[in-house]
Amino acid sequence: MTSSDAGLLADQNPLPSGVDSRLREHLTFLIEVDQLKTVLRASPLAAADRRENDAEHSWHLALMVLTLAEYADEPIDVGHTMKLVVVHDLVEIYAGDTPIYDTELGESQQEREEAAADRLFGILPEDAGRALRALWDEFEARKTPEARFAKAMDRLQPLLLNWMAKGGTWRTPGVTAEAVRGRKAVIGEGSTKLWEAALELIDEGERRGWARS
Amino acid sequence: MTSSDAGLLADQNPLPSGVDSRLREHLTFLIEVDQLKTVLRASPLAAADRRENDAEHSWHLALMVLTLAEYADEPIDVGHTMKLVVVHDLVEIYAGDTPIYDTELGESQQEREEAAADRLFGILPEDAGRALRALWDEFEARKTPEARFAKAMDRLQPLLLNWMAKGGTWRTPGVTAEAVRGRKAVIGEGSTKLWEAALELIDEGERRGWARS
Numbered sequence: 249m250t251s252s253d254a255g256l257l258a259d260q261n262p263l264p265s266g267v268d269s270r271l272r273e274h275l276t277f278l279i280e281v282d283q284l285k286t287v288l289r290a291s292p293l294a295a296a297d298r299r300e301n302d303a304e305h306s307w308h309l310a311l312m313v314l315t316l317a318e319y320a321d322e323p324i325d326v327g328h329t330m331k332l333v334v335v336h337d338l339v340e341i342y343a344g345d346t347p348i349y350d351t352e353l354g355e356s357q358q359e360r361e362e363a364a365a366d367r368l369f370g371i372l373p374e375d376a377g378r379a380l381r382a383l384w385d386e387f388e389a390r391k392t393p394e395a396r397f398a399k400a401m402d403r404l405q406p407l408l409l410n411w412m413a414k415g416g417t418w419r420t421p422g423v424t425a426e427a428v429r430g431r432k433a434v435i436g437e438g439s440t441k442l443w444e445a446a447l448e449l450i451d452e453g454e455r456r457g458w459a460r461s
Numbered sequence: 462m463t464s465s466d467a468g469l470l471a472d473q474n475p476l477p478s479g480v481d482s483r484l485r486e487h488l489t490f491l492i493e494v495d496q497l498k499t500v501l502r503a504s505p506l507a508a509a510d511r512r513e514n515d516a517e518h519s520w521h522l523a524l525m526v527l528t529l530a531e532y533a534d535e536p537i538d539v540g541h542t543m544k545l546v547v548v549h550d551l552v553e554i555y556a557g558d559t560p561i562y563d564t565e566l567g568e569s570q571q572e573r574e575e576a577a578a579d580r581l582f583g584i585l586p587e588d589a590g591r592a593l594r595a596l597w598d599e600f601e602a603r604k605t606p607e608a609r610f611a612k613a614m615d616r617l618q619p620l621l622l623n624w625m626a627k628g629g630t631w632r633t634p635g636v637t638a639e640a641v642r643g644r645k646a647v648i649g650e651g652s653t654k655l656w657e658a659a660l661e662l663i664d665e666g667e668r669r670g671w672a673r674s
Contacts, residue, residue, distance in 0.1 A: 261625055266661040274528055282507040285517045294495040304498045307520035310547045327540010334523045412474055448479040
């Protein structure tokens, strides 16, 4: 990636020397992550004729956690779940977005994202980097109720956008309604009720020809 | 606004009838808020040559809360503070963004935003709408440590972007470095340390001619 060859974003205009070194590392990280706003996803927005970016998506998930927590099958700590979704896509700043129906890119995804995590969280003071890395690891592992619900939001959100687009990425060549159900089933690990609603949308989308039978 | 004349976004493609009425209200709200991604702010991105939108900004604040909480003058509940920043700009979906240096728009801001809050949070089931409205009210009132820190992030984030842009909105006609200090002083109500760093950036920006003396 250009960004990784070019050094850190903050190096283009170094912070004043009066900012002490620990805070400088925090702010350098917070400037670097501005790039999440430039990572495009496959999903189309409902509100405008363009694709969504990772920062917008992450904000939408955080609001979904706050709004839909009552549907979680197990009790969740809402604030902690919001932390998971706010950091969950950060590695894509260096690793790029891997569209859910792209099996070829999917094969190298874990390796690329682990390297990106080392580099990105390494910008922070060591203890702070470790704390954010732990949140990302928790999200990926899906072993806590919070991580399962966060992942459910990550799969439900583009489904709402695809519904509004009358198909959206469901129309990707080679993708069928059954494949969509397969990739979205993880919603049911966080919320039975939301998985039922997701199936309503996919089933109705298939009936209307927005997803292939 | 066109969006308010045109009814709800979800009305353009109603959800399947199998989704029950409470969840339907939740999802209708979550589709409606997709519009936050189309509300442009005055601030330029650091990572690309375009202005930032409210959804990107809100995500950035949430990550800043998580990263900078150690600098809060009073202990804060990080998860709760993240809730505040995730909802703080929602009313701009109907009320629009009010740039910080636009005093004319500033006069009507509160009235426009209150009406927007009534309408937007009214889409949700009553108890859920009340809960989100309470978060917005708390943010606006700045009476809790969490609200003060959230507001500090709201003022610090564009300052980082303006620094990276070598001026950005500091170059707005009629704005001086002293006016920037005045509008940003609220950072000091949440964090003495971050306010000191903010002053370093503004002072250095003034020395370099990025903000008028």
